[in-house]
Amino acid sequence: MTIKQSRPAIAATGLRKSFGDQVVLDGLDLNVQPGTVFSLLGANGAGKTTTVKILSTLISADAGDVQVAGHDLAREPDAVRAAIGVTGQFSAVDNLLTGEENLLLMADLHHLARDEGRRRATRLLEQFDLTEAGGKPASTYSGGMRRRLDLAMTLVGSPRVIFLDEPTTGLDPRSRRNMWQIVRDLVAGGVTIFLTTQYLEEADELADRIAVLDHGRVVAEGTAEELKRRIPGGHVRLRFADPQGLDAAMRVLGQASRDNDALALRVPSDGSLRSLKTLIGRLDDLAIEVDELSVHTPDLDDVFLALTGDSTNEKVTPR
Incomplete structure (x- = not known):
């Protein structure tokens, strides 16, 4: 947006x-x-x-x-x-009023004319998928x-x-x-x-x-x-089709962590477009083929905990 x-x-x-x-x-x-x-x-x-x-x-x-x-x-x-x-x-x-009556009450509080208030209530009930429930008490x-x-x-x-x-x-x-x-x-x-x-x-x-x-x-x-x-821990995971590609990439990307079983490298990265272009460019210059590439960045759980620490017993809910 x-x-x-x-x-x-x-x-x-x-x-x-x-x-x-x-x-x-x-x-x-x-x-x-x-x-x-x-x-x-x-x-x-x-x-x-x-x-x-x-x-x-x-x-x-x-x-x-x-x-x-x-x-x-x-x-x-x-x-x-x-x-x-x-x-x-x-x-x-208000539980004692219907959905429509709650809206009409708000229209009265906003000093809307009766006809305009009813039009607005009808439109809002439609917008919020409450038309069928509009005549029922809000308690239900x-x-x-x-x-x-x-x-x-x-x-x-x-x-x-x-x-x-x-x-x-x-x-x-x-x-x-x-x-x-x-x-x-x-x-x-x-x-x-x-x-x-x-x-x-x-x-x-x-x-x-x-x-x-x-x-x-x-x-x-x-x-x-x-x-x-802003939070450390972001990385790019590269997977290769054969050990030769893995070895060649490891020589170019010395800071990477190696997983021989998965034929994969974990390369520290902030996940930005610039860092990805640099990484891909280094591999492309040597014609090193990458079978699969995925970007992993910290989530908002990590951000919140890193920025606020354990200074409160109340935690945000990671849903």
Whole structure:
């Protein structure tokens, strides 16, 4: 996905927040481009939910400057609220109302005309595959259906920026992947998603950029691939058709680890295109035939553990 370079959808500088003696955010800086998914990755207690609450005007920061959707958070909180939507860890769905009634209630809160509210509710029920369940009480919904309805309720106000705070916690794998597709569709329509998650696979699948949060500070930021390349352990595995090819490659690639049984070499590499071109070029210059080549890079599990260490008993969930 192409990252759009324009005025940030979210920009925070020097964000600080403490609760008593506990420092939760310690000089947090963020820059989120519009029409992208930005994921804040961290263990429980790292400050993810506090960040969302500040950026969505639910609590105030102790210090720092924030712009959301082009509006100053401190001076224009009402304008920020009008431009955003928030879906928290726990569903805001009213169990006593039907799915359609929940959406119509949100339409009333957004002061939409009755006809427009009904049109929007019908469209959202269709979009989130809830049309058949729309007339049933939300108490009868599965976990995945409730999360879809919760996000649909967020969209009634047509927000430009949506905060998703651990939106798939507790969902089964199928429901999680359905939610991922919904997020992709929203971003394709120009919406900016600020996603907090403990699920490493979720950040890897969805995020254009990832910030790793530890003890209230961003300790690394980049694309998933950029973060993975920062961690040692990446390598290229080369397999050869015969021992002669293996011997010839070993002479050229002296730093490689040899596996005689598999007729393979393991060559340290950061997985970048430049390093691969250099490796292939060295082999090609000597007409050394490679039967199979595969690139192995550290995953986000490795990234998270390397960047945050064992400073917390809470770990992100490697699903």
